[in-house]
Amino acid sequence: MNRLPKSPDLSREAGTPKIRLRGLCKGFGPKRVLDGVDLDVAQGESVVVIGGSGTGKSVLLKCIIGLMRPDAGSVEVDGVEVSGLRGAALDDVRRKFGMLFQGAALFDSLPVWENVAFGLIEGRGMARTEARESALRDLARVGLDEDVAGLSPAELSGGMKKRVGLARAIATKPEILFFDEPTTGLDPIMSDVINDLIVKCTRELGATAVSITHDMASARKIADRVAMLHGGRIVWQGPVADIDRSGSDFVEQFIHGRANGPIHVEAAAR
Amino acid sequence: MVEAAAAFLAAIGRTTLNFFAVAGRLTTFAGRSIAASVRPPFYPRLIAAQMVQIGYFSLPVVGLTALFTGMVLALQIFLGSARFNAESAVASIVVIGITRELGPVIAGLMVAGRVGAAIAAEIGTMRVTEQIDALETLSTDPFRYLVAPRLLAAAVTLPVLVLIGDLVGVFGAYLVGVYKLGFSPATYIQNTMDFLETIDVVSGLVKASVFGFLIALMGCYHGYYSRGGAQGVGAATTLAVVSASILLLSADYVMTELFFVQ
Incomplete structure (x- = not known):
């Protein structure tokens, strides 16, 4: 049996990270999806979590945002534990967040501009006329x-939906941006456009970014640092420039898309 | 033999646990929904939009069913009461039957089919396409933004619908009574008014408000917890209509006892 390596030592990092995960665990019935995830994301850094389908990337993101409650472990944002928060306290933390969902998750019942301005109108209490102007600038x-701006989400193409989703994510000028599979379902050219926009918008805001993807082209473009999730834990992390010499069999197999390797061996052993 | 008995007992245990799990989840959901309905922020634009959806667009179906229900009721009561020479009681029995029972129940079942299903489908689709997650990340409570407006709108508009349905139903019975059964218009109206009491109408409207709450609650609950894409949304829609109809009829019995049985 191929044993997973221990999570990398994070003690070398100085100061309070923007996001700090320690021993994060989450299971569904007998299946343990996250099994002690340790990860730090520094202020202004863009970290991309890679991993195969079903390895718990989305669960990890939902635990950080508070859409799922972890079974154990800690999630800190700006040094404050957020995993047990509810109600207004959780809303206050979420005001720091912006998120682009995999399918964009635009509200069907609202026109594009109201989707973009939603966080300003409902979350910040901004007047509708002012929020519309702001939404047009973000678009x-x-x-x-x-x-x-006046179209309904049903009238948009996949790439346009992602752009509107990105505009909604940045509309409230969040400190932390989350991207859930930002290029899934898009052609390579549109994927590159979205990747460029993500880099541009994140830099303009000076935001910290956490993305999850299995698209290596996207990861290479938007990441400062890459972390690989497998078997419920981070099995490797390092600067994106080091990913081709990671020394990790898991990473090697994943980035080259090989059928044979430790990931396949583990799946077969089950 | 022992294994079969153990499996049987285990099945009973599982069913019992599932029942209490669902009952607990529904109670918690109802509690959160009611709390969200009475605490700010309120969304008057959404409540108004839902009132139009639930009330205005249900008028044709409620009006038509009430009309035919009143007509059939007049005919059946006339034929039945003719067996013991009580034909003159048609108007009074029709108006009491419609205002106390048939008006709210028929309107409730129609709205459960039309609105309960629509609410479950809309919220269920929002759930499986992560729109509810998006609401939460935008610091908006889905109970306040999605559930509360629907509960309030349904609880307020259903009594109005029922009041209109009562009038249409009595009018349908009047048409049959006067043009088919030969009653004098003045006598029919006089009999209707003489035997109608305030409690008959009020009890029907209170029932309607409770039915509206239950219909919206079941639609929201099944939509909110729907899983598994289109199939899950379809199942949520069916469950919303079935559970709302059953709850509505059982609540009707309880409220009838509370109103009329000393």
Whole structure:
């Protein structure tokens, strides 16, 4: 049996990270999806979590955002434990967040501009006229003009939905941006456009970013640092420039898309 | 033999545990929903939009069913009461039957089919497409934004619908009574008014408000907890209509006892 390596030592990092995960565990019935995840994300850093389908990347993201409650472990944002928060206290933390969902998750019942302005109107109490102006500026930042503002989400293409989702994510000028499989379902050119927009918007805001993907082209483009999730734990992490010489069999197999390797061996052994 | 008995007992145990788990989850959901309905922030635009969806767009179906129910009721009561020479009681029995029972129950079942299913499908789709997760990440409580407006709108608009349904149903019975059964219009109206009491109408409207709450609650509950894509949303829709109909009829019995049985 191929044993998983221990999580990398994080004690070398100085100061309080923007996000700090320690011993994060989450299971569903007998299946343990996260089994002691340790991860630090520094202020202004862009970390991409890679891993195969079903390895718990989305669960990890949902535990950080508070959409799922971890079974054990700690989630700190700016040094404050957030995993047990509820109600108004959790809402206060979430005001620091912006998120682009895998399918964009635009509200069907609202036009594009109201989707983008939703966090400003409902979350910040901004007047609708002012929020509309702000939404139009954010749409322009992701390359969409005013004509799109009045459309319904059902009238948009996949790439446009992602752009609107990105505009909604940045509308409240969040400190931390989360991207859930930002390029899934898009053609390579549109994927690159979305990746460029993610990099641009994150830099302009000076935000910290956590993304999950299994698209290596996307990971290489948007990451400062990459962490690989497998078997419920981070099995490797390091600067994106080091990913091709990671020394990890898991990473090697994953980035080259090989059928044979430790990941396959473990799946077969079950 | 022992294994079969153990398996049987285990099945009973599982069913019992599931029942209490669902009952607990539903009670918690109802509690959170009621709390969200009475505490700010309120969303008047959403409540108004839901009132139009639930009330205005249900008018045709409620009106038509009430009309035919009143017509059939007049005919059946006339034929039944003719067996013991009590044909003159048609108007009074029709108006009491419609205002106390048939008006709220028929309207409730129609709205459960039309609105309960729509609520479950809409919220269920929002759940499986992560729109509810998106709401939460935007610091918006889905109970306040999605559930409360629907509960309030249904609880307020259903009594109005029932009041209109009562009038249409009595009018349908009047048409049959006067043009088919030969009653004099003045006598029919006089009999209707003489035997109608305030409690008949009020009890029906209170029932309607409770039915509206239950219909919206079941739609929201099954939609909110739907899982597994289109199939899950379809199942949620069916469950919303079935559970709302059963709850509605059982609540009707309880409220009838409370109102009319000393």
